[in-house]
Amino acid sequence: MKTYSHWIAGQFQEPASGEWLDTVDPYQGEPWAKIPKGNAIDASAAVSAAKTAMTNGPWATMSATARGKILRRIGDITLGNIDQLAQMEVRDNGKLLAEMSGAIKNVAEIWYYYAGLADKIEGSVMPMEKAGIVGLTSREPIGVVLALTAWNAPLNFLALKCAPALAAGCSVVIKPSEFSSVSSLEFAALTKMAGLPDGVLNVVTGLGQDIGAPLVEHPDVSMVTFTGSDATGAKVYEAAARHMKRVTMELGGKSPNIIFEDADLELAVAGAISGIFGGGGQMCTAGSRLLVQNSIKDEFTDLLLTAARSVKVGNPMDASTQMGPMSTAPQYQKVINYIDIARAEGAKCLLGGKPATGPGIKGGQFIEPTIFTNVSNSMRIAQEEVFGPVLSVIGFEDEAEAIEIANNTLYGLAAGVWTGNIGRLFRVSKALEVGTVWGNTYRTYSYMMPFGGMKQSGIGRESGIEAVNEYLETKSLMISIAETRPENNFVPR
Structure with missing residues (x-):
């Protein structure tokens, strides 16, 4: 050593x-x-x-x-x-x-x-x-x-x-x-x-x-x-x-990843998975609030669960691993605590929600990819930064409600907007109180682009x-x- x-x-x-x-x-x-x-x-x-x-x-x-x-x-x-x-x-x-x-x-x-x-x-x-x-x-x-x-x-x-x-x-x-x-x-x-x-x-x-x-x-x-x-x-x-x-x-951030009904759902699912489970959710820009238009919410959630179940958790040195451990013991415990809080507040856990076990998992700092639904934007799981692989699915009716929910947070770091309507993409991007907006993509970083947040x-x-x-x-x-x-x-x- x-x-x-x-x-x-x-x-x-x-x-x-x-x-x-x-x-x-x-x-x-x-x-x-x-x-x-x-x-x-x-x-x-x-x-x-x-x-x-x-x-x-x-x-x-x-x-x-x-x-x-x-x-x-x-x-x-x-x-x-x-x-x-x-x-x-x-x-x-x-x-x-x-x-x-x-x-x-x-x-x-x-x-x-x-x-x-x-x-x-x-x-x-x-x-x-x-x-x-x-x-x-x-x-x-x-x-x-x-x-x-x-x-x-x-x-x-x-x-x-x-x-x-x-x-x-x-x-x-x-x-x-x-x-x-x-x-x-x-x-x-x-x-x-x-x-x-x-x-x-x-x-x-x-x-x-x-x-x-x-x-x-x-x-x-x-x-x-x-x-x-x-x-x-x-x-x-x-x-x-x-x-x-x-x-x-x-x-910190509590970034909304907004999926409209006219989005390419296959691409949006991939973006949602990458946005929250990439890096084990230990990113300030993690798309931890998935806002999905109600007209496609059930369909999209089914696609999301199918993709999330395939995420391989394990040894970060293994080239096939897609999600590694929590980086620190305190962070691991914090995420576990937030999962318990979400359940206590009435959120429904559709996937994960517990420590990960199985082949290639050591050290006691692994958490399963976790997805909650029945989440209100007022819940702590939707308002506070978890910094882990925990996703909250929140429904919305229309563009105005999506913007209202997205901005209803102390944070303003990043957001994603998935839509086939270019006019909507520009309108929503302008209305979002964040420093970075990704349109039909997520976690696309560039050292040439200014990066930082609004509000807290x-x-x-x-x-x-x-x-x-x-x-x-x-x-x-x-x-x-x-x-x-x-x-x-x-x-x-």
């Missing part, structure tokens, strides 16, 4: 506490590595390294083009280590190996994308109302960025936060989830091989209260970017606000060009070119 250390200032450093935490393989149900149990001393060391890299090191004076070349080499090295990184992700969080190889390739593409944007950040010459004054704006890195990443997709979140931050010229301290930190530590060491200067990217691990809180509160951290639950996000937001730090938050699903955007803007400050410069002294035009502010 390998023991890891923090990655600070371009090298591995043991935790100040001299203590480590076990990280558990969710399939085997046993520890497979040890990660540092960090504290405020480690937090300070990491932030200091990042601050130094931005002010005194080569990163501070490097051209944007040179930064972009380093980011491109990070993408190259990612591709060169697909197998190693994919297997680490599977061991750490139970994701399917069959999916992770493609996911790591996508991580490399994220680095390539922002490598190309690094020297495309431009200022402006501004029109001025004052004669003899030239106005210029420049875009400058915001400073040291703290990236708090979630356990369900560590390397993906690392890339989505760090690649645009580095393209903007920032330095980063990453604090991954204590449940899945290994791949982030290994990846950080790979970036040195790409020529990334020491201190530009640091990874420290441990519990939120021990090291996460000191990082958020650190005066030299200028920005916090967080992915996780809305409850934890609210605490991070509150702490950051006390020091006027900029934040981006990618939080978050603040700011990741992916696309908009992500780089989150890590930049706009500075105004006004220069007098007048040949005579201008009149006193003092305007109090």
Whole structure:
């Protein structure tokens, strides 16, 4: 069992506490590595390294083009280590190996994308109302960025936060989830091989209260970017606000997947299955509320059950497995509790609803694909994020009711709309209070498209060009070119 250390200032450093935490393989149900149990001393060391890299090191004076070349080499090295990184992700969080190889390739593409944007950040010459004054704006890195990443997709979140931050010229301290930190530590060491200067990217691990809180509160951290639950996000937001730090938050969701009667039902069933059982439902965008028009509800539910019964649950390293374990023991128990709550509230369990057993299932963290009907949108199972393979089927009469039900939630991350009517697709998409709408598809992600939520699903955007803007400050410069002294035009502010 390998023991890891923090990655600070371009090298591995043991935790100040001299203590480590076990990280558990969710399939085997046993520890497979040890990660540092960090504290405020480690937090300070990491932030200091990042601050130094931005002010005194080569990163501070490097051209944007040179930064972009380093980011491109990070993408190259990612591709060169697909197998190693994919297997680490599977061991750490139970994701399917069959999916992770493609996911790591996508991580490399994220680095390539922002490598190309690094020297495309431009200022402006501004029109001025004052004669003899030239106005210029420049875009400058915001400073040291703290990236708090979630356990369900560590390397993906690392890339989505760090690649645009580095393209903007920032330095980063990453604090991954204590449940899945290994791949982030290994990846950080790979970036040195790409020529990334020491201190530009640091990874420290441990519990939120021990090291996460000191990082958020650190005066030299200028920005916090967080992915996780809305409850934890609210605490991070509150702490950051006390020091006027900029934040981006990618939080929870209770996404509606809306099936109209004129949809291609075969495609819609496949989208519904992928939308909730892909990744074991451990996705912020999980289509956990399946809204089906009443005229086709019975037919569609029968098709759905047939497809769901064929989902193979088991060893995530097996290429034929379609759904692996819950990534953490606490998450497993949370999902089991929500299944009990749904039954108590009167929902009818059509499929699953209990721990999964059978060949290839170990570790005690497996849950059967679960489908509930007779669900009211007011039930907790329809309003609260379960983050597991639990689907609620809810009927609706018409377009107006579908929109009303879809928007009747605290969340606003994503939605799916399945219809053969293009006019309806545009109308409903416009009416939905979410950051992303998928039309006749689901879980179609692109690093080129802005991603983020409305309402309690978050603040700011990741992916696309908009992500780089989150890590930049706009500075105004006004220069007098007048040949005579201008009149006193003092305007109090």
